[in-house]
Amino acid sequence: MTSPTSRIDEPEIYTEQRPWGGFERFTWNEQSTVKIIHVAPGQRLSLQRHRHRDELWVALDPGAVFEVAGERIEPEVGRRVMIRAGQTHRMSSSGPAVRVLEIAFGHFDEDDIERLEDSYGRV
Numbered sequence: 508m509t510s511p512t513s514r515i516d517e518p519e520i521y522t523e524q525r526p527w528g529g530f531e532r533f534t535w536n537e538q539s540t541v542k543i544i545h546v547a548p549g550q551r552l553s554l555q556r557h558r559h560r561d562e563l564w565v566a567l568d569p570g571a572v573f574e575v576a577g578e579r580i581e582p583e584v585g586r587r588v589m590i591r592a593g594q595t596h597r598m599s600s601s602g603p604a605v606r607v608l609e610i611a612f613g614h615f616d617e618d619d620i621e622r623l624e625d626s627y628g629r630v
Contacts, residue, residue, distance in 0.1 A: 520587075533563065533610050540615040543567070544598065544607045551599030553625035560613035562590045564598065567606040572599045595623060 521532040533539075540560075546552070554574070564573060566582040573580040573588050574597045580588060581601065590596045598607055622630045 540611040542609045546600045546605045552597050553622040554597045555620050555622050556595050557619045560611045563610045564588045565608040570601045570603040571605040
């Protein structure tokens with residue numbers, strides 16, 4: 508099966524090298540919301556979708572699991588996965604506590620979450 512990153516374009520990420528190393532710029536003068544999501548050992552977020560925002564996820568720790576449009580992805584640290592508005596998605600931990608950088612593009616509103624399945628009775 509083709510991975511979501513090969514079907515769905517990421518936003519343009521600007522990379523610049525400097526004498527001390529370099530940086531990657533994910534957004535520049537655009538509306539975005541940035542979070543680091545902490546997933547407790549063995550836990551998972553609800554299977555959900557949003558109407559008004561895209562999300563870029565970056566795995567920060569080993570053990571993260573992404574589910575996007577029905578495909579299970581076990582990303583290596585640093586892997587980026589783009590989720591477009593309307594796509595089903597969830598993240599979880601395969602065992603250890605994990606952190607995921609989330610950059611949301613567009614109008615961010617926690618009430619825009621449509622939960623399809625949830626382990627905590629919030630559907």
